[in-house]
Amino acid sequence: MIDRVINSRGFDNFDFRFIGLVLVILGIGVLSIYSVTHDQGAAFPFFAKQIAWIVLGAVAFLVMWLSDYHRIARLAYPAYAIILILLAVVLFEGKSSRGAQRWIPIGPFAFQPSEFAKLVLILTLAHYYSKAPRVGWLQRVVLPGLLVLPGLLLILKQPDLGSGLSFLAVYAAMLLMVGMRSKALGVILLFSLMLFPFAWEMMWGSLHDYQRQRIMAFVDPAYDPGGKGYHALQSRIAIGAGELTGKGLYGGTQSQLKFLPEGHTDFVFSVFAEEWGFLGVLALLILFVTLIWLSLEIVARAKDQLGALLAVGIICMLCFCVVVNIGMTAGMFPIVGIPLPLMSYGGSATIMTMASLGLLLNVKRRRLSFF
Amino acid sequence: MATTGLYDSELGELQRRLIILRVGLLLVVALLGVRLWHLQIREGPYYRDLSENNRTRSVIMEPARGLIYDRNGVLLANNVPSFTLYVSLEDVKDRDLLIDQLTNLLGLDPVLVRKKLTARGSKQLPRKVKDRLTLREATLVESHRLDLPGVMVQVESQRNYPGGVMASHLLGYVGEVSPEQLEKPEFADLHQGSIVGQYGVEKYFDRLVRGQAGQKSIEVDALGHEKRTVVVEQAHAGDNLYLTIDARLQKVAENLLGEESGAIVALDPRTGDVLAMASRPGFDPNVLSRELTPKQWAEIVQDEGRPLNNRASQGQYPPGSVFKVMMAAAALETNTITPSTSIHCNGGYQFGRRLYHDWKAGGHGSVDLRRALVQSCDVFFYTVGQRMGIETMASFAHQFGLGEETGIELPSERIGIVPSAAWKLKAKNEAWLPGETISASIGQGYVNVTPLQMASLIGTVANDGVTFRPRLVRAVMDRATGELQQRVAVPKRTLKLRPEILPLIKDALAGVVKEGTATRAKSALVTIAGKTGTAQTTALRTGPEKDIPKKFRDHAWFVAFAPVEAPTIAVAVLGEHMGHGGSASAPLAKELIETYVKLSQSLSPSVTDGTPASEGDAGGRGAR
Numbered sequence: 001m002i003d004r005v006i007n008s009r010g011f012d013n014f015d016f017r018f019i020g021l022v023l024v025i026l027g028i029g030v031l032s033i034y035s036v037t038h039d040q041g042a043a044f045p046f047f048a049k050q051i052a053w054i055v056l057g058a059v060a061f062l063v064m065w066l067s068d069y070h071r072i073a074r075l076a077y078p079a080y081a082i083i084l085i086l087l088a089v090v091l092f093e094g095k096s097s098r099g100a101q102r103w104i105p106i107g108p109f110a111f112q113p114s115e116f117a118k119l120v121l122i123l124t125l126a127h128y129y130s131k132a133p134r135v136g137w138l139q140r141v142v143l144p145g146l147l148v149l150p151g152l153l154l155i156l157k158q159p160d161l162g163s164g165l166s167f168l169a170v171y172a173a174m175l176l177m178v179g180m181r182s183k184a185l186g187v188i189l190l191f192s193l194m195l196f197p198f199a200w201e202m203m204w205g206s207l208h209d210y211q212r213q214r215i216m217a218f219v220d221p222a223y224d225p226g227g228k229g230y231h232a233l234q235s236r237i238a239i240g241a242g243e244l245t246g247k248g249l250y251g252g253t254q255s256q257l258k259f260l261p262e263g264h265t266d267f268v269f270s271v272f273a274e275e276w277g278f279l280g281v282l283a284l285l286i287l288f289v290t291l292i293w294l295s296l297e298i299v300a301r302a303k304d305q306l307g308a309l310l311a312v313g314i315i316c317m318l319c320f321c322v323v324v325n326i327g328m329t330a331g332m333f334p335i336v337g338i339p340l341p342l343m344s345y346g347g348s349a350t351i352m353t354m355a356s357l358g359l360l361l362n363v364k365r366r367r368l369s370f371f
Numbered sequence: 372m373a374t375t376g377l378y379d380s381e382l383g384e385l386q387r388r389l390i391i392l393r394v395g396l397l398l399v400v401a402l403l404g405v406r407l408w409h410l411q412i413r414e415g416p417y418y419r420d421l422s423e424n425n426r427t428r429s430v431i432m433e434p435a436r437g438l439i440y441d442r443n444g445v446l447l448a449n450n451v452p453s454f455t456l457y458v459s460l461e462d463v464k465d466r467d468l469l470i471d472q473l474t475n476l477l478g479l480d481p482v483l484v485r486k487k488l489t490a491r492g493s494k495q496l497p498r499k500v501k502d503r504l505t506l507r508e509a510t511l512v513e514s515h516r517l518d519l520p521g522v523m524v525q526v527e528s529q530r531n532y533p534g535g536v537m538a539s540h541l542l543g544y545v546g547e548v549s550p551e552q553l554e555k556p557e558f559a560d561l562h563q564g565s566i567v568g569q570y571g572v573e574k575y576f577d578r579l580v581r582g583q584a585g586q587k588s589i590e591v592d593a594l595g596h597e598k599r600t601v602v603v604e605q606a607h608a609g610d611n612l613y614l615t616i617d618a619r620l621q622k623v624a625e626n627l628l629g630e631e632s633g634a635i636v637a638l639d640p641r642t643g644d645v646l647a648m649a650s651r652p653g654f655d656p657n658v659l660s661r662e663l664t665p666k667q668w669a670e671i672v673q674d675e676g677r678p679l680n681n682r683a684s685q686g687q688y689p690p691g692s693v694f695k696v697m698m699a700a701a702a703l704e705t706n707t708i709t710p711s712t713s714i715h716c717n718g719g720y721q722f723g724r725r726l727y728h729d730w731k732a733g734g735h736g737s738v739d740l741r742r743a744l745v746q747s748c749d750v751f752f753y754t755v756g757q758r759m760g761i762e763t764m765a766s767f768a769h770q771f772g773l774g775e776e777t778g779i780e781l782p783s784e785r786i787g788i789v790p791s792a793a794w795k796l797k798a799k800n801e802a803w804l805p806g807e808t809i810s811a812s813i814g815q816g817y818v819n820v821t822p823l824q825m826a827s828l829i830g831t832v833a834n835d836g837v838t839f840r841p842r843l844v845r846a847v848m849d850r851a852t853g854e855l856q857q858r859v860a861v862p863k864r865t866l867k868l869r870p871e872i873l874p875l876i877k878d879a880l881a882g883v884v885k886e887g888t889a890t891r892a893k894s895a896l897v898t899i900a901g902k903t904g905t906a907q908t909t910a911l912r913t914g915p916e917k918d919i920p921k922k923f924r925d926h927a928w929f930v931a932f933a934p935v936e937a938p939t940i941a942v943a944v945l946g947e948h949m950g951h952g953g954s955a956s957a958p959l960a961k962e963l964i965e966t967y968v969k970l971s972q973s974l975s976p977s978v979t980d981g982t983p984a985s986e987g988d989a990g991g992r993g994a995r
Contacts, residue, residue, distance in 0.1 A: 240418025278411040
């Protein structure tokens with residue numbers, strides 16, 4: 001028993017497999033980013049910057065891995081407060097790009113608080129549920145809901161539909177995993193159904209033009225190839241053109257010739273799919289599923305509520321981002337601007353994702369700690 | 372540590388619920404997999420196709436039109452490089468913005484640009500927005516290239532007419548194919564923006580001269596920037612044309628008319644070759660080949676002088692006394708008269724209650740056919756016409772090529788009118804009046820002819836009754852093979868006349884110049900035969916010619932051939948409202964014929980002499 005405790009505090013096979021998987025996916029991401037942007041001739045090409053972000057992410061990973069997650073969780077509320085302030089600052093002082101104001105400039109870089117808000121929200125909710133027994137639908141649903149709301153509103157105001165949806169998804173998933181009495185679930189469903197028309201009206205009314213157009217374009221991207229459905233159609237063309245074996249590295253004409261916009265960020269999957277084909281896509285999906293499967297093992301063996309909730313939150317966030325990103329590039333969902341975890345270019349997202357994975361591995365590391 | 376253990380039952384519950392996540396994850400990933408399989412495997416080839424098209428843009432390479440030379444190789448129409456602005460619609464993200472930018476940058480008319488960008492047609496093919504950009508404009512566009520996705524500046528060959536207005540009606544001009552034309556089968560292989568001949572030889576021989584467009588497939592990025600050329604299908608230049616006209620003679624003919632309205636046609640009666648065909652006023656085909664604004668176009672169309680009208684083949688005038696040439700042949704052939712039949716002319720011809728005047732108030736006295744032609748006696752031909760009847764006159768007029776197309780290789784030739792009872796019934800729904808036969812017998816009344824028909828008629832007489840279809844193109848050079856193909860002259864018709872008739876008429880026509888109404892055409896250089904004509908334009912004729920306002924004055928005709936012994940040139944001169952044929956038109960014909968004779972004598976045709984200068988020196992030589 002003591003041996004296992006000692007072993008579990010050091011590296012084991014599981015850790016190697018986990019970290020190995022993460023590194024492989026990161027590598028695929030960097031390769032794809034390199035493929036799209038290598039001919040831009042910038043002094044600091046995107047792939048090099050991405051490697052730098054990964055190095056920073058690795059630091060975050062190690063910090064989150066090696067600290068005690070209980071201590072981290074204790075910082076959840078203050079952290080959430082800080083994030084809310086940053087999200088508010090972004091609205092006033094932020095840098096806009098393509099109609100959205102999401103970034104706080106720090107020197108030559110831009111920091112995206114909404115990415116970190118996701119992780120902080122997971123910490124906050126996990127902390128909330130594990131601190132005391134939460135009984136009754138008020139404590140289980142409404143109070144955490146009120147916790148989520150300010151962050152959600154601030155993010156939607158930017159507007160960042162993708163992060164907002166991730167926020168909601170994390171909340172819903174954690175609610176589901178904490179469990180509700182069937183009665184509470186029924187009440188929520190009923191209310192949701194009743195409120196849906198109003199909510200839809202409010203949603204639609206509050207959306208920015210480009211968001212509405214994106215959703216319209218989702219319905220029929222071929223309707224206006226040069227216009228709003230452009231991204232969706234070009235992305236589908238890129239993926240489809242990959243066929244079984246792909247066009248090979250640098251062979252993706254869709255991305256190389258820039259028909260596919262945002263090939264290094266939100267649409268990096270399309271680039272990969274065009275160059276590596278269905279076989280490559282299958283391999284990538286298997287990598288992601290395996291990573292999540294391993295993560296679920298961590299939840300299954302978690303020894304306390306906090307750890308399990310943290311792990312579940314992180315897994316759900318990852319799953320949501322992977323599924324929605326691939327789904328939107330493949331034309332199954334509207335384009336909502338969610339990056340593909342570990343693959344899309346972006347400092348905030350990369351660092352946040354790697355920090356989350358560090359925290360995940362931390363839960364596994366601590367699972368026997370209280371003996 | 373204590374708190375963590377308190378909710379172990381909840382932790383267990385949570386861990387049991389993981390199955391939801393596992394099943395959900397597998398389900399969703401399976402869905403993704405199916406979707407991707409559908410996209411990449413089932414529809415993969417379709418998307419592969421789309422992606423191939425996505426990266427290539429077809430660019431039409433306009434062919435260079437064939438060059439046009441005169442019979443001696445003097446260049447009449449060539450091509451000069453010019454910048455053309457194209458917009459590739461597929462690469463335009465924001466059309467309104469682009470229109471704004473182009474308007475600001477080049478000062479284009481936004482309405483016009485919008486029309487071009489939204490015109491029907493393939494979205495794949497770039498739209499031509501403006502041609503003949505100046506170097507400055509082209510540079511301006513190129514330097515803003517990054518801000519103007521989809522905008523391309525291509526170097527293309529632009530039609531150029533070095534002679535300016537010279538031979539404008541003959542050469543014609545070019546222009547963009549119109550939407551109506553595009554619907555027709557003969558323009559099937561063209562596209563919006565293609566240049567086709569819209570007038571003259573350019574139009575008639577468009578198929579030869581046009582050439583074949585090539586296509587360049589260029590790989591572009593999403594901003595429309597050319598990355599590299601993938602496939603090139605070369606454009607094939609059009610064939611070169613060698614016209615029958617002599618640029619030097621053409622120039623002289625045009626200068627002879629000067630500022631007057633009118634037409635001069637010179638044919639080689641032995642082949643039908645059109646040696647010169649002048650129509651005044653003219654236009655500058657360089658201007659018309661450019662894109663005109665509706666206002667510019669309206670100005671040209673509404674110009675009182677109707678410069679776009681080719682008076683040689685489209686102007687219709689009463690032939691006046693020139694008609695008597697045909698009348699004489701008809702009268703002899705039908706035995707209405709013999710060469711010695713004498714008719715007394717006292718200055719008028721009474722028919723019913725009306726007196727038909729002779730042009731000479733006192734009359735010509737007793738005249739036979741030769742004298743009637745030489746003096747152009749009206750009463751003689753009133754009598755002959757009255758005896759022959761309108762139907763006989765009409766059938767001979769048709770033999771001489773009147774009332775039908777000469778078959779010249781120019782678009783929209785007019786045929787004139789050869790009146791008859793049937794014609795009048797059909798055209799006016801009225802019965803033929805006997806008095807109208809009398810007017811018709813001196814080429815007045817309903818009779819209408821074109822100067823080209825008159826030239827052909829006198830050429831037929833000169834050529835002893837054999838009519839050649841007037842032709843404009845001597846040879847065609849295939850640009851691809853460099854092969855020069857001569858076109859042979861084909862006789863069109865031979866007059867059915869007894870052999871002694873035409874020599875009699877030719878002799879009389881020689882007399883017209885020697886001693887008759889056209890002594891002003893008498894030349895020391897060459898023997899000329901001819902016939903004057905004065906076509907009345909209005910019945911209101913009072914007082915001497917010079918007091919009548921110009922627009923009511925008569926048209927002055929003169930037809931001629933030379934040398935009388937072995938004719939090599941037949942000429943028809945029509946001066947609108949220039950008065951008497953003998954005084955106004957005969958000297959012009961004489962000068963033209965003399966020029967021709969001199970040119971034929973100089974064995975090496977001087978190219979520089981004939982090279983037309985730019986427009987503006989018209990009217991250098993006096994018209995009269």
